[in-house]
Amino acid sequence: MIHNDHPRYESLKLRAKVVEAYKNGILADSGMIAHGRGEAFDYLLGEKTSSNAKKAIKASAAALILAKNPVISVNGNTAALVPNEIVTLADELHAKIEINLFHRTHERVSNIEKLLKEAGAKNILGTDQEEKVSIRGLEGPRATTSKDGVYIADVVLVPLEDGDRAEALIKLGKLLITIDLNPLSRTAKTATITIVDNIVRAVPNLIEAVKELSNVDPTTLHQIVKGFNNKKNLQESLQKISKKHTGKVKT
Ligand code: PTJ
Numbered sequence: 001m002i003h004n005d006h007p008r009y010e011s012l013k014l015r016a017k018v019v020e021a022y023k024n025g026i027l028a029d030s031g032m033i034a035h036g037r038g039e040a041f042d043y044l045l046g047e048k049t050s051s052n053a054k055k056a057i058k059a060s061a062a063a064l065i066l067a068k069n070p071v072i073s074v075n076g077n078t079a080a081l082v083p084n085e086i087v088t089l090a091d092e093l094h095a096k097i098e099i100n101l102f103h104r105t106h107e108r109v110s111n112i113e114k115l116l117k118e119a120g121a122k123n124i125l126g127t128d129q130e131e132k133v134s135i136r137g138l139e140g141p142r143a144t145t146s147k148d149g150v151y152i153a154d155v156v157l158v159p160l161e162d163g164d165r166a167e168a169l170i171k172l173g174k175l176l177i178t179i180d181l182n183p184l185s186r187t188a189k190t191a192t193i194t195i196v197d198n199i200v201r202a203v204p205n206l207i208e209a210v211k212e213l214s215n216v217d218p219t220t221l222h223q224i225v226k227g228f229n230n231k232k233n234l235q236e237s238l239q240k241i242s243k244k245h246t247g248k249v250k251t
Pocket residue numbers: 027028030031032033034035036037038039041075076077081100101102103104160161162163179180181182185197198199200
């Protein structure tokens with residue numbers, strides 16, 4: 001039992017969620033290690049959504065609204081932390097949801113499918129019942145994708161992605177949006193748009209941004225996407241980390 005007056009209450013609550021998801025066969029064991037790495041960066045970033053993360057969220061919302069075939073890729077950590085929010089976001093965007101696991105097992109795929117269905121998702125791609133196609137340049141289970149999902153998508157949201165897959169998806173011409181607290185990760189550097197924020201804050205903020213921009217004209221949306229510079233945005237995150245711990249900085 002975590003008391004809500006504990007100074008690290010929010011962070012401990014997320015840890016408990018992650019451990020629970022591991023016990024329920026949703027999260028990979030290494031998903032807990034990945035969470036710990038994210039937690040460390042979140043601590044360094046001040047555990048709130050920065051102004052540059054807000055810019056990345058706005059650009060992501062614009063790109064997802066403009067997409068002809070948007071797909072949200074879900075792994076164990078995403079399913080553990082934001083299952084309801086992912087379903088809401090997919091509904092807002094009329095996007096598909098696809099399960100894509102790095103440490104793929106039949107049991108985890110079916111547990112995540114059940115969890116997302118309980119959260120209200122009607123159609124889930126990437127399950128074991130479905131025929132898959134391989135992504136060029138990758139091997140093993142993470143190389144496969146639904147032929148109706150990521151394979152044909154123009155814009156893919158892949159939170160907490162691994163670097164190899166991110167590079168392969170970019171080579172296939174996808175506009176790749178990721179959510180990654182580590183601004184130095186290969187995925188963060190490879191993606192078209194990286195939201196350097198905790199997924200538990202980023203996805204609700206993304207839902208709000210999609211609602212706000214839903215009636216904006218396509219020309220303006222294109223300008224928002226074109227005006228976003230991922231490299232510069234990642235540098236701003238790094239500057240925030242260093243200035244935060246050596247002097248004053250606006251978050
Ligand atoms: O469920 P699976 O089998 O697909 O496996 C998923 C993991 C996350 C275990 C797998 O993709 C993996 O090993 O990922 P990495 O390479 O450890 O990358 C995870 C990235 O996500 C790291 O850069 C972390 O800093 C970041 N991260 C962790 N927790 C969060 C996060 N970013 C945003 N929000 C978080 N809560």
